[in-house]
Amino acid sequence: MTTDAGIDYDRSILGKEFPIGTFEVSREMILEFSQATGETNPIYSDEARAAESEYGDIIALPTFCNLFVNGGEKPDIKLEYGDTGFFAGQAIEIVAPIRPGDTVEVTSRLKQVYSKTGRSGKMVFAVWETRFDNQDGETVARVDESYVRRNSGRAS
Protein backbone atom coordinates (compact mmCIF):
# COMPACT_ATOMS: atom_id res chain seq x y z
CA MET A 1 0.00 0.00 0.00
CA THR A 2 1.33 3.41 -0.93
CA THR A 3 1.01 6.48 1.25
CA ASP A 4 1.85 10.15 1.05
CA ALA A 5 2.84 10.29 4.73
CA GLY A 6 5.88 12.48 5.27
CA ILE A 7 5.72 14.04 1.80
CA ASP A 8 5.52 17.81 1.79
CA TYR A 9 3.07 19.06 -0.87
CA ASP A 10 -0.21 20.96 -1.19
CA ARG A 11 -2.75 18.31 -0.16
CA SER A 12 -5.67 20.63 -0.90
CA ILE A 13 -5.14 19.84 -4.59
CA LEU A 14 -5.50 16.07 -4.19
CA GLY A 15 -8.60 14.74 -5.96
CA LYS A 16 -9.75 18.14 -7.16
CA GLU A 17 -10.51 18.54 -10.89
CA PHE A 18 -8.80 21.29 -12.85
CA PRO A 19 -9.80 22.39 -16.35
CA ILE A 20 -6.78 22.24 -18.63
CA GLY A 21 -8.53 23.69 -21.65
CA THR A 22 -10.77 23.12 -24.62
CA PHE A 23 -9.06 22.31 -27.90
CA GLU A 24 -10.21 22.14 -31.51
CA VAL A 25 -8.87 19.11 -33.34
CA SER A 26 -8.11 19.88 -36.95
CA ARG A 27 -7.36 17.49 -39.79
CA GLU A 28 -3.97 19.18 -40.15
CA MET A 29 -3.09 18.54 -36.49
CA ILE A 30 -3.88 14.84 -36.83
CA LEU A 31 -1.82 14.49 -40.00
CA GLU A 32 1.08 16.60 -38.68
CA PHE A 33 1.25 14.55 -35.46
CA SER A 34 1.33 11.34 -37.50
CA GLN A 35 4.00 12.66 -39.87
CA ALA A 36 6.15 14.06 -37.05
CA THR A 37 6.26 10.68 -35.34
CA GLY A 38 6.65 8.50 -38.43
CA GLU A 39 3.23 6.85 -38.21
CA THR A 40 2.40 4.66 -41.20
CA ASN A 41 -1.01 3.13 -40.36
CA PRO A 42 -3.38 4.69 -42.93
CA ILE A 43 -6.24 5.31 -40.49
CA TYR A 44 -4.01 7.94 -38.86
CA SER A 45 -2.02 9.16 -41.82
CA ASP A 46 -3.65 8.57 -45.21
CA GLU A 47 -6.95 10.33 -45.90
CA ALA A 48 -7.83 8.34 -49.02
CA ARG A 49 -7.24 4.93 -47.45
CA ALA A 50 -8.75 5.95 -44.12
CA ALA A 51 -11.94 6.84 -45.99
CA GLU A 52 -12.33 3.14 -46.74
CA SER A 53 -11.97 2.15 -43.07
CA GLU A 54 -14.75 1.63 -40.53
CA TYR A 55 -14.21 5.25 -39.44
CA GLY A 56 -14.74 6.73 -42.91
CA ASP A 57 -11.95 9.25 -42.32
CA ILE A 58 -8.64 9.64 -40.55
CA ILE A 59 -8.68 9.56 -36.77
CA ALA A 60 -6.10 10.75 -34.26
CA LEU A 61 -3.26 8.50 -33.16
CA PRO A 62 -3.86 6.85 -29.78
CA THR A 63 -1.18 9.06 -28.20
CA PHE A 64 -2.51 12.25 -29.81
CA CYS A 65 -3.81 13.24 -26.36
CA ASN A 66 -0.24 14.09 -25.47
CA LEU A 67 -0.64 17.27 -27.47
CA PHE A 68 -2.95 18.51 -24.72
CA VAL A 69 -1.34 17.16 -21.57
CA ASN A 70 1.68 19.05 -20.49
CA GLY A 71 2.97 18.93 -16.95
CA GLY A 72 3.67 22.64 -16.99
CA GLU A 73 0.00 23.50 -17.42
CA LYS A 74 -1.19 21.71 -14.31
CA PRO A 75 -1.38 23.38 -10.91
CA ASP A 76 1.81 23.51 -8.90
CA ILE A 77 1.42 20.96 -6.11
CA LYS A 78 4.35 22.57 -4.27
CA LEU A 79 6.13 19.26 -3.88
CA GLU A 80 9.17 19.82 -1.73
CA TYR A 81 11.46 16.97 -2.63
CA GLY A 82 14.51 16.36 -4.79
CA ASP A 83 16.49 18.49 -7.18
CA THR A 84 15.44 16.82 -10.41
CA GLY A 85 12.23 15.51 -11.95
CA PHE A 86 11.25 13.22 -14.79
CA PHE A 87 8.25 11.80 -16.58
CA ALA A 88 8.03 8.29 -15.05
CA GLY A 89 5.22 6.64 -16.95
CA GLN A 90 1.93 6.98 -18.74
CA ALA A 91 -1.19 4.90 -19.27
CA ILE A 92 -3.42 5.87 -22.18
CA GLU A 93 -6.87 4.36 -22.56
CA ILE A 94 -8.56 5.04 -25.87
CA VAL A 95 -12.30 4.95 -25.32
CA ALA A 96 -13.51 6.34 -28.65
CA PRO A 97 -11.83 7.82 -31.72
CA ILE A 98 -10.84 11.50 -31.83
CA ARG A 99 -11.86 12.82 -35.24
CA PRO A 100 -11.13 15.91 -37.33
CA GLY A 101 -13.43 18.73 -36.24
CA ASP A 102 -13.86 17.43 -32.70
CA THR A 103 -13.64 19.80 -29.77
CA VAL A 104 -11.94 18.15 -26.82
CA GLU A 105 -12.35 19.36 -23.26
CA VAL A 106 -9.47 18.32 -21.02
CA THR A 107 -9.75 17.96 -17.24
CA SER A 108 -7.05 16.79 -14.85
CA ARG A 109 -6.98 15.78 -11.22
CA LEU A 110 -4.13 14.86 -8.92
CA LYS A 111 -4.85 11.20 -8.30
CA GLN A 112 -2.06 10.14 -5.96
CA VAL A 113 1.24 11.16 -4.38
CA TYR A 114 3.51 8.49 -2.91
CA SER A 115 7.13 7.62 -2.34
CA LYS A 116 9.25 4.57 -3.11
CA THR A 117 12.84 3.76 -2.38
CA GLY A 118 14.95 2.14 -5.08
CA ARG A 119 18.66 1.65 -5.81
CA SER A 120 19.05 5.37 -6.48
CA GLY A 121 17.35 6.29 -3.20
CA LYS A 122 13.97 7.76 -2.38
CA MET A 123 11.70 8.85 -5.19
CA VAL A 124 8.43 10.75 -4.86
CA PHE A 125 5.74 10.14 -7.48
CA ALA A 126 2.82 12.36 -8.39
CA VAL A 127 0.12 10.77 -10.56
CA TRP A 128 -2.26 12.94 -12.59
CA GLU A 129 -5.40 11.53 -14.20
CA THR A 130 -6.64 13.41 -17.24
CA ARG A 131 -9.97 12.93 -18.98
CA PHE A 132 -10.74 13.95 -22.56
CA ASP A 133 -14.40 14.61 -23.42
CA ASN A 134 -15.61 15.51 -26.90
CA GLN A 135 -18.28 18.04 -27.93
CA ASP A 136 -21.01 15.45 -27.33
CA GLY A 137 -19.92 14.92 -23.73
CA GLU A 138 -18.48 11.52 -24.61
CA THR A 139 -15.22 10.56 -22.91
CA VAL A 140 -12.80 9.68 -25.70
CA ALA A 141 -9.65 9.03 -23.67
CA ARG A 142 -8.26 8.76 -20.17
CA VAL A 143 -4.59 9.27 -19.41
CA ASP A 144 -2.67 8.64 -16.19
CA GLU A 145 0.73 10.32 -16.02
CA SER A 146 3.35 9.69 -13.36
CA TYR A 147 6.03 12.24 -12.57
CA VAL A 148 8.91 11.44 -10.27
CA ARG A 149 11.18 13.70 -8.23
CA ARG A 150 14.42 12.53 -6.68
CA ASN A 151 17.82 13.74 -5.62
CA SER A 152 20.34 13.57 -8.45
CA GLY A 153 23.30 13.13 -6.11
CA ARG A 154 25.03 16.12 -7.71
CA ALA A 155 26.47 18.79 -5.41
CA SER A 156 24.32 21.91 -5.49
Place this chain on the structure above:
Amino acid sequence: MSELYFEDVDFGDDIGPIERVIDVEQVRRFLSVRGETPVDSRFTSDEYAQAEGLAGAIVPGAMNITILSQLLTGWADTVRLKKLDVVFRGMVPHNKPITLSGIVTDKDIVDGEPRLECDVFMQNEEGTRMVIGNAIFTLPQREG
Protein backbone atom coordinates in the same frame (compact mmCIF):
# COMPACT_ATOMS: atom_id res chain seq x y z
CA MET B 1 1.51 -3.48 -44.65
CA SER B 2 -0.45 -6.70 -44.25
CA GLU B 3 -3.90 -7.20 -42.85
CA LEU B 4 -3.90 -9.22 -39.68
CA TYR B 5 -6.83 -11.07 -38.12
CA PHE B 6 -7.58 -12.29 -34.61
CA GLU B 7 -7.21 -15.88 -35.74
CA ASP B 8 -3.69 -15.20 -37.07
CA VAL B 9 -2.28 -14.32 -33.63
CA ASP B 10 -1.61 -16.61 -30.69
CA PHE B 11 -0.14 -16.51 -27.19
CA GLY B 12 3.61 -16.08 -27.24
CA ASP B 13 3.74 -14.62 -30.74
CA ASP B 14 6.46 -12.06 -31.21
CA ILE B 15 5.64 -8.53 -32.36
CA GLY B 16 8.50 -6.87 -34.21
CA PRO B 17 11.28 -6.27 -33.62
CA ILE B 18 11.65 -3.00 -35.45
CA GLU B 19 14.48 -0.54 -35.17
CA ARG B 20 14.24 3.24 -35.00
CA VAL B 21 16.74 6.05 -34.57
CA ILE B 22 15.45 9.39 -33.31
CA ASP B 23 17.42 12.53 -34.11
CA VAL B 24 17.17 16.07 -32.84
CA GLU B 25 15.22 17.27 -35.88
CA GLN B 26 12.51 14.68 -35.25
CA VAL B 27 12.36 15.73 -31.60
CA ARG B 28 12.13 19.41 -32.56
CA ARG B 29 9.30 18.63 -34.97
CA PHE B 30 7.45 16.63 -32.29
CA LEU B 31 7.82 19.47 -29.79
CA SER B 32 6.71 21.96 -32.42
CA VAL B 33 3.52 19.97 -33.08
CA ARG B 34 2.93 20.08 -29.32
CA GLY B 35 3.11 23.85 -29.61
CA GLU B 36 6.27 24.20 -27.59
CA THR B 37 8.55 27.16 -28.20
CA PRO B 38 11.82 26.09 -29.85
CA VAL B 39 14.17 26.73 -26.95
CA ASP B 40 17.09 24.64 -25.78
CA SER B 41 16.11 21.96 -23.30
CA ARG B 42 17.18 18.51 -22.17
CA PHE B 43 15.26 17.27 -25.25
CA THR B 44 17.13 19.32 -27.84
CA SER B 45 20.53 20.32 -26.46
CA ASP B 46 23.39 18.11 -25.30
CA GLU B 47 24.83 21.02 -23.30
CA TYR B 48 21.55 21.70 -21.56
CA ALA B 49 21.06 18.00 -20.78
CA GLN B 50 24.60 17.64 -19.47
CA ALA B 51 24.07 20.60 -17.16
CA GLU B 52 21.21 18.55 -15.68
CA GLY B 53 23.51 15.58 -15.14
CA LEU B 54 22.43 13.62 -18.22
CA ALA B 55 24.82 12.12 -20.77
CA GLY B 56 23.24 14.08 -23.59
CA ALA B 57 19.94 15.18 -25.08
CA ILE B 58 17.09 12.71 -24.62
CA VAL B 59 13.86 11.86 -26.42
CA PRO B 60 10.76 13.18 -24.57
CA GLY B 61 8.73 10.53 -22.77
CA ALA B 62 5.60 11.56 -24.67
CA MET B 63 7.43 10.87 -27.92
CA ASN B 64 8.75 7.53 -26.65
CA ILE B 65 5.26 6.27 -25.91
CA THR B 66 4.13 7.31 -29.38
CA ILE B 67 7.08 5.55 -31.01
CA LEU B 68 6.39 2.44 -28.93
CA SER B 69 2.70 2.52 -29.89
CA GLN B 70 3.81 2.28 -33.51
CA LEU B 71 5.14 -1.21 -32.83
CA LEU B 72 1.43 -2.11 -32.80
CA THR B 73 -0.16 0.41 -35.17
CA GLY B 74 2.58 -0.41 -37.66
CA TRP B 75 2.20 -4.17 -37.25
CA ALA B 76 -0.91 -4.23 -39.43
CA ASP B 77 -3.52 -1.78 -40.73
CA THR B 78 -6.16 -3.73 -38.82
CA VAL B 79 -4.68 -3.24 -35.31
CA ARG B 80 -6.83 -1.00 -33.10
CA LEU B 81 -5.05 0.03 -29.93
CA LYS B 82 -7.26 0.35 -26.85
CA LYS B 83 -4.78 0.84 -24.02
CA LEU B 84 -1.07 1.41 -23.63
CA ASP B 85 0.58 1.55 -20.21
CA VAL B 86 4.31 2.24 -20.04
CA VAL B 87 7.02 2.88 -17.49
CA PHE B 88 10.09 4.90 -18.40
CA ARG B 89 13.04 3.10 -16.83
CA GLY B 90 15.88 4.89 -18.56
CA MET B 91 16.66 7.86 -20.75
CA VAL B 92 16.35 7.37 -24.50
CA PRO B 93 19.22 9.18 -26.24
CA HIS B 94 19.24 10.78 -29.66
CA ASN B 95 20.97 9.16 -32.65
CA LYS B 96 21.26 5.67 -31.14
CA PRO B 97 19.43 2.64 -32.53
CA ILE B 98 16.49 1.59 -30.40
CA THR B 99 14.65 -1.68 -30.84
CA LEU B 100 10.91 -2.01 -30.32
CA SER B 101 9.51 -5.44 -29.63
CA GLY B 102 6.60 -7.18 -27.99
CA ILE B 103 5.08 -10.52 -27.13
CA VAL B 104 1.43 -11.54 -27.08
CA THR B 105 0.39 -12.50 -23.54
CA ASP B 106 -3.38 -12.97 -23.76
CA LYS B 107 -6.13 -13.52 -26.29
CA ASP B 108 -9.83 -13.54 -25.53
CA ILE B 109 -13.27 -12.43 -26.61
CA VAL B 110 -14.39 -9.75 -24.15
CA ASP B 111 -18.00 -8.54 -24.41
CA GLY B 112 -18.02 -9.83 -27.96
CA GLU B 113 -14.84 -8.00 -28.87
CA PRO B 114 -11.77 -9.94 -30.06
CA ARG B 115 -9.11 -8.62 -27.70
CA LEU B 116 -5.39 -9.23 -27.33
CA GLU B 117 -2.85 -8.22 -24.72
CA CYS B 118 0.89 -7.92 -25.09
CA ASP B 119 4.02 -6.78 -23.31
CA VAL B 120 6.04 -4.16 -25.17
CA PHE B 121 9.63 -3.03 -24.87
CA MET B 122 11.97 -0.36 -26.13
CA GLN B 123 15.61 -1.29 -25.67
CA ASN B 124 19.00 0.08 -26.60
CA GLU B 125 21.90 -1.59 -28.39
CA GLU B 126 23.17 -3.05 -25.13
CA GLY B 127 19.85 -4.75 -24.55
CA THR B 128 18.81 -2.46 -21.70
CA ARG B 129 15.05 -2.00 -21.65
CA MET B 130 14.48 1.75 -21.35
CA VAL B 131 10.71 1.68 -21.76
CA ILE B 132 8.54 -1.27 -20.78
CA GLY B 133 4.81 -1.68 -20.74
CA ASN B 134 1.76 -3.55 -21.84
CA ALA B 135 -0.99 -2.94 -24.32
CA ILE B 136 -4.49 -4.04 -25.17
CA PHE B 137 -5.58 -4.06 -28.79
CA THR B 138 -8.20 -5.57 -31.04
CA LEU B 139 -8.07 -7.28 -34.41
CA PRO B 140 -11.00 -8.15 -36.65
CA GLN B 141 -12.22 -11.72 -36.88
CA ARG B 142 -12.21 -13.42 -40.27
CA GLU B 143 -15.82 -14.43 -39.83
CA GLY B 144 -17.73 -11.66 -38.12
